[in-house]
Amino acid sequence: MTDLFPFMRFGMFAETVQSTPQKEIFSLQILLPDGRRQLLSERQIGLDESHLNYLARTYFYQQQLDFFALHLKKSGLLKEKERLVIIHKTLEENHWKQDVLFDQ
Amino acid sequence: MRNRYLLQQLFLFLILSTILWITSVWCMHYASVLTLEVLHSKPHANGWTSWIYELYPRLQTEKWRFNENFFISKTKQVLIRSTLSLQLLAGLYLFRSYIALPLRTTYYKLVQVYISRKYLSIITLLLYTCLLLVVYNAIMEFKDLVFFSPFYKPIGIARLLLPTFPSMSILWLIYILLMGSIIAVILLPKKWIAASIAAIAFIYYQLILFGFGKYDHGYSTLTYALLIYPFFLWEAGKSKESIIPAWSIVLIQWMICLAYFYCGLEKIFTSGIYWFYSDNLQQHLLIHNTSLGLKLAAYSTVCKILSLGVLLLQWSFILLPFQKRLVYLLLPAGFIFHSASWLLLDAGGIFNPWWGVYLFFLFPLLSQETKSDRV
Numbered sequence: 001m002t003d004l005f006p007f008m009r010f011g012m013f014a015e016t017v018q019s020t021p022q023k024e025i026f027s028l029q030i031l032l033p034d035g036r037r038q039l040l041s042e043r044q045i046g047l048d049e050s051h052l053n054y055l056a057r058t059y060f061y062q063q064q065l066d067f068f069a070l071h072l073k074k075s076g077l078l079k080e081k082e083r084l085v086i087i088h089k090t091l092e093e094n095h096w097k098q099d100v101l102f103d104q
Numbered sequence: 105m106r107n108r109y110l111l112q113q114l115f116l117f118l119i120l121s122t123i124l125w126i127t128s129v130w131c132m133h134y135a136s137v138l139t140l141e142v143l144h145s146k147p148h149a150n151g152w153t154s155w156i157y158e159l160y161p162r163l164q165t166e167k168w169r170f171n172e173n174f175f176i177s178k179t180k181q182v183l184i185r186s187t188l189s190l191q192l193l194a195g196l197y198l199f200r201s202y203i204a205l206p207l208r209t210t211y212y213k214l215v216q217v218y219i220s221r222k223y224l225s226i227i228t229l230l231l232y233t234c235l236l237l238v239v240y241n242a243i244m245e246f247k248d249l250v251f252f253s254p255f256y257k258p259i260g261i262a263r264l265l266l267p268t269f270p271s272m273s274i275l276w277l278i279y280i281l282l283m284g285s286i287i288a289v290i291l292l293p294k295k296w297i298a299a300s301i302a303a304i305a306f307i308y309y310q311l312i313l314f315g316f317g318k319y320d321h322g323y324s325t326l327t328y329a330l331l332i333y334p335f336f337l338w339e340a341g342k343s344k345e346s347i348i349p350a351w352s353i354v355l356i357q358w359m360i361c362l363a364y365f366y367c368g369l370e371k372i373f374t375s376g377i378y379w380f381y382s383d384n385l386q387q388h389l390l391i392h393n394t395s396l397g398l399k400l401a402a403y404s405t406v407c408k409i410l411s412l413g414v415l416l417l418q419w420s421f422i423l424l425p426f427q428k429r430l431v432y433l434l435l436p437a438g439f440i441f442h443s444a445s446w447l448l449l450d451a452g453g454i455f456n457p458w459w460g461v462y463l464f465f466l467f468p469l470l471s472q473e474t475k476s477d478r479v
Contacts, residue, residue: 046248
């Protein structure tokens with residue numbers, strides 16, 4: 001069915017990377033009290049980095065990223081004095097361009 | 105007489121194919137218009153467009169990411185693939201008298217096979233160890249996923265089976281069923297019942313994970329194997345003979361080979377000739393940002409050769425059921441391919457169920473003739 005219905009095949013390696021949206025990553029990071037940064041997926045949270053990327057992307061494009069981020073912030077995944085930072089990275093001419101979407 | 109009949113059938117096939125393709129091209133124009141209508145509609149608007157969002161919920165996100173041409177080309181792909189499938193069906197019907205006998209002979213040759221009972225325990229142990237490696241930590245994953253439960257949006261059949269994120273007691277039940285059935289398959293008699301429960305529990309496990317937006321194909325061949333393997337155990341339990349009918353093992357082999365073949369075919373359908381000359385692999389390597397991947401990305405020609413190599417590997421898998429000696433080439437190559445995907449693209453892990461199920465190619469199958477000799 002999925003072979004007849006190619007809409008299901010997003011994000012697979014079958015798709016050649018040509019347009020900017022295909023070169024984007026949403027990175028969820030924790031800003032530790034000492035200033036270091038840690039990927040949220042490095043903590044045992046049930047979802048890996050690619051899952052988090054999908055979720056953040058979904059809520060970003062549906063203009064609900066704040067809802068997503070604030071829930072994560074309140075859910076108990078972060079310790080006291082830790083900040084959640086969501087970064088939107090796009091690969092442009094082999095260099096990463098970064099935008100901070102959320103930092104609280 | 106037969107040659108004249110063949111010419112007539114060929115002519116008819118050409119006419120039918122032409123009609124199919126003309127209709128397809130004609131439909132493409134209307135399909136493009138309808139695609140635009142869907143893109144410009146709201147997900148919860150009344151009318152037929154809301155059904156598209158029901159069938160394909162990710163469109164709510166993707167329509168903001170990609171331009172209209174992207175979706176129009178996808179719609180055309182649906183028509184192209186449907187036309188090719190219809191053309192294939194028409195060909196099979198028109199030339200049935202020519203292909204029926206060779207097809208039947210090949211079918212019996214492939215399906216009337218047997219395997220020695222001495223391999224039953226080791227195949228079962230290996231398969232369910234694969235499953236164990238995938239799910240042993242599932243309950244910890246489930247517990248952590250509770251943090252994300254507001255973002256759980258099931259798709260397809262999961263909307264009926266798991267419409268909301270399950271409670272901890274349901275999650276524990278799924279986990280106990282999974283682990284209990286794995287142990288029961290390995291240790292207890294009536295293995296096919298436990299194997300069926302394991303397959304269903306494993307599908308539930310995946311449905312929960314897929315509820316978070318990423319539809320993974322990492323477990324697809326393992327899932328096919330787990331769904332078919334209970335039939336093998338059922339056959340094994342029916343008699344005490346020293347050989348067991350192995351049609352289910354052959355079916356699993358076919359599913360694995362077709363999965364690879366379709367992955368190769370998909371690349372050409374989706375990307376066309378761009379696959380060969382674009383800097384596709386380089387871009388993927390840069391995006392996935394692993395240290396080894398970044399080093400490899402510096403070598404453009406090597407990346408192009410590897411892209412071609414991947415296609416050849418995936419297409420070659422369709423030859424495996426017919427030419428058993430290819431296991432010595434394709435299985436090691438497949439193992440290297442998956443390990444390289446992990447090291448270079450961070451796809452999968454150190455253990456990948458895609459090469460885990462290669463175990464079904466490792467044990468000798470007996471044909472009808474060799475079976476008679478053995479018995």
